[in-house]
Amino acid sequence: MRFIIYILQKYKFFLIFAFLECLALLFTIQSHSYHKSHFVNSANAITGGVYEQTASIQEFFVLKEENENLANENARLKNIIARITSEKDTTSFTIRDSIYYQEYKYTVAKIVNNQYTKRNNILTINKGRNQGIREDMGVINSVGVIGITKEVGAEHSTVLSVLNKNSRIHAKLKNSLHYGTLLWDGEDYKIAQLTDIPRQAVFKIGDTITTGGKSLLFPEGIPIGVISDFKYDNNKYENIDIALFNDMSALSYVEVVTNLNKEELEKLEEENNNE
């Protein structure tokens, strides 16, 4: 017994060091796993509050750009309304379900902390559980896709950016309807990569990529980017580079997408799997 106490006394500092280091490594490993919830995240009151204060100062300097984005968005929405009314004026028009039956709900949020230089980037937004944000919701803005919500606190949430090793976004070619998956190789924050595109797909540089309709997180047709480079080797596509529409280094206001049918769709899929 005395020997044990002697050992503990002698290696006290090393034992403290070893214990805390193991704890730190545990948090690190946890943060690299997509499926575990992270203890260390910035969706809590203190970090969120500090970021919100600084974001409100920084926001002042990007007012002009934000105004332009809003004006563009307004024009786009006005065009859509004009098209809908003109469709109704013709004598025979088809009833499009989505006009009468709402599928998605959008919640406006502000990005209060933005990362884009790391291998795994995570953003913080100023809306949380109290505003109806849940885990695994799509995050977009008027320009394109941004990411998926991850940790949700009371008033703040973290968003897994498309610029992350764990980010996998269901994407499709706008013209040909072939599906693929959007990944990021960690090199340039303006360029993401598209994989799993079938070999019979035909496309060229400059073609637009949008979100696909099979995902529960994003509405169909949210723009992502354009094909900037690709290789065609051994009868299959390799290294399809996508130039993102969003400038991930300058983000301010975003919309969080709530899929109102998500629970029903998930239940149906589960029933199918059980059979």
Added chain:
Amino acid sequence: MNNLIISNVLRFFVLILLQVLVFNSFNFLGFINPAIYILFIILFPIRRERTVVLVSSFLLGLFIDFFSNSGGVNAAAMLLIAYLRIYIIKFIHGSREYDYALFNPRNLAIGKLISYVGILTFIHQFTFYLLSNFTFHNFLDTLFKVIVSSIVTTILLVFSVLLFEKKK
């Protein structure tokens, strides 16, 4: 003595805010965010009892991790250099006896100061990048980033030690 505690507690919080709000969005050359919070360990007085420095540097790192969503990367790197610091000082001073209670980085010769800060920073940045990338893939690229950001951080830290030099 009390003065020493107050100044270290104050430094703890000021460095967190400085790191999180200013230096983490530096992005010099696209990837360099100097780790100014290493200054906490550099200026922390050396005592026989090392529990305080170990626990406080772990907490400082963990606070930065909370802000930057990085798991325990900063905490692990910070704790490692807090533990190794005494051996690095012994190494720099050679084998002769030295009264470590009187150790003050501001009184070091400039060459010794740079090697003291440089070694600590390199170990910190090496651990930091390796853990945050969590892979040996592209190791040379990672090593390049470690070296460049270590140099920038060292320059910054040496200047901040010299700049706040107290006149005796």
